[in-house]
Amino acid sequence: MSIRTICCIGAGYVGGPTMAVIADRCPGIQVTVVDLNQARIDAWNDPDLSKLPVYEPGLDAVVGRCRGRNLHFSTAVEPAIAAADMVFLSVNTPTKTKGVGAGQASDLRWIEASARQVAACAQGHTIVVEKSTLPVRTAETVKAILSAAQDVLPGGGEPKSFAVLSNPEFLAEGTAIPDLESPDRVLIGGEDPQAIESLAGVYGQWVPQERILRTNLWSSELSKLTANAFLAQRISSINSIAALCEATGADVQEVAHAIGADNRIGSKFLKAGPGFGGSCFQKDILNLVYLCGYYGLHKVAAYWQSVVELNDWQQHRIARLVVQSLFGTLTGKRIAVLGFAFKADTNDTRETPAIRICQDLLEEGARLAIYDPKVVESQIAKDLSCSTDPDLWHCVPSPDQAVVGADAVLVLTEWSIFADLDWAHIASRMRHPAWVFDTRLIINQSAARAAGLNVWSVGIG
Numbered sequence: 001m002s003i004r005t006i007c008c009i010g011a012g013y014v015g016g017p018t019m020a021v022i023a024d025r026c027p028g029i030q031v032t033v034v035d036l037n038q039a040r041i042d043a044w045n046d047p048d049l050s051k052l053p054v055y056e057p058g059l060d061a062v063v064g065r066c067r068g069r070n071l072h073f074s075t076a077v078e079p080a081i082a083a084a085d086m087v088f089l090s091v092n093t094p095t096k097t098k099g100v101g102a103g104q105a106s107d108l109r110w111i112e113a114s115a116r117q118v119a120a121c122a123q124g125h126t127i128v129v130e131k132s133t134l135p136v137r138t139a140e141t142v143k144a145i146l147s148a149a150q151d152v153l154p155g156g157g158e159p160k161s162f163a164v165l166s167n168p169e170f171l172a173e174g175t176a177i178p179d180l181e182s183p184d185r186v187l188i189g190g191e192d193p194q195a196i197e198s199l200a201g202v203y204g205q206w207v208p209q210e211r212i213l214r215t216n217l218w219s220s221e222l223s224k225l226t227a228n229a230f231l232a233q234r235i236s237s238i239n240s241i242a243a244l245c246e247a248t249g250a251d252v253q254e255v256a257h258a259i260g261a262d263n264r265i266g267s268k269f270l271k272a273g274p275g276f277g278g279s280c281f282q283k284d285i286l287n288l289v290y291l292c293g294y295y296g297l298h299k300v301a302a303y304w305q306s307v308v309e310l311n312d313w314q315q316h317r318i319a320r321l322v323v324q325s326l327f328g329t330l331t332g333k334r335i336a337v338l339g340f341a342f343k344a345d346t347n348d349t350r351e352t353p354a355i356r357i358c359q360d361l362l363e364e365g366a367r368l369a370i371y372d373p374k375v376v377e378s379q380i381a382k383d384l385s386c387s388t389d390p391d392l393w394h395c396v397p398s399p400d401q402a403v404v405g406a407d408a409v410l411v412l413t414e415w416s417i418f419a420d421l422d423w424a425h426i427a428s429r430m431r432h433p434a435w436v437f438d439t440r441l442i443i444n445q446s447a448a449r450a451a452g453l454n455v456w457s458v459g460i461g
């Protein structure tokens, strides 16, 4: 079946960029991205491309080329499903907060709701693609919901039929567009060879065939959880060694370089920092932990749980270090926080290490002046679960304004502009003795030291 119309349910960090690239690379396919969130859809349709709800380098240009041509954003979910040959489910799957599996299992209520919508509105044969990251065997649930609709023949019309595929997304925020345009691999899991080839035909319009991997449904679902668990494990591993470097006089950058030169290890994802963030790593590992526990593999569950625990520890460790360095108390002291997003080149703050670190500092009585080039103040207010209070924390429009009268600068995101800060100028605006805490190994340390600042850098003993 050659695909002519696609509907994607969920216009978030995955649905938006993924569908924009599909529309860009497949001009013969009409792509409609639908969402219940009117404000989000309005932002995707904003004539000013700098106001798209997701910040990703290069995304504005792709949307600018396709929107209105073969890329559409809408809240009209039902007609978009009815018209589609293929429906992607790209809805959120956060960790459950209550009930069975709370704190570990994924909350599948949005997947279930969108599968029910597809069951109700689809017409003819529809290929349903799980794009969200899902626990292994979720496709069974999706299939059960769809097959209940399959049995009901709409008054005299053509019977509905469905095929379900798993097609997890491996893009990384901050590099989503190059990741989508030139993926290391595309993974398609399924049982229906025709459906698999239909989806492979979409990707095949720009991805070389040898990079399109075909597996069974369960391998595909599990591969996504496993990929994120392995990536997060590398971050926790290098952060554990960073702490040891600090204690022993070693330099984590030198250690990372030395071990990364071994091609069995590889050089990527060996950067020490304040811990991993983003909506996926923690949630997907916890999901894996839950699955292992469910299948009685308690040792395996504990092994992966420790990756998350080390990440939590690293964030609290950094906050404690700040307190200790500033004579054991932060009461009334001003700290300039540079960067709030969980990584550079995104406006996403979900699970950002900045949340926990800032909360720890606020609890110690610090006053925070926060600067991030892309995160809006209302988002930070939500994340810190406290309304804007200039006496506690506030946002400022530049690093320069953050540092006035500050006792410390805390760099939490590796935005490239932080590599070029003028430390002599910054030092002249701070209260002394003054500190810089570089959790990303991004600043010019020698310039900061030369300006008379005390410098702490993660992993440097």
Ligand SMILES: NC(=O)c1ccc[n+]([C@@H]2O[C@H](COP(=O)([O-])OP(=O)(O)OC[C@H]3O[C@@H](n4cnc5c(N)ncnc54)[C@H](O)[C@@H]3O)[C@@H](O)[C@H]2O)c1
Residues within 6 Å of the ligand: 009, 010, 011, 012, 013, 014, 015, 034, 035, 036, 037, 040, 077, 090, 091, 092, 093, 110, 113, 114, 117, 131, 132, 133, 134, 169, 170, 171, 172, 173, 279, 280
């Ligand atoms: N963010 C990433 O980097 C990334 C990478 C790979 C995979 N994933 C996975 O992709 C999935 C989506 O992640 P995201 O970051 O795009 O989430 P998101 O929260 O940014 O977007 C999800 C969107 O789905 C919408 N939605 C929920 N239920 C709906 C329904 N019934 N009808 C219409 N719209 C509905 C929400 O309003 C929201 O806008 C998750 O499972 C996530 O684990 C995310």
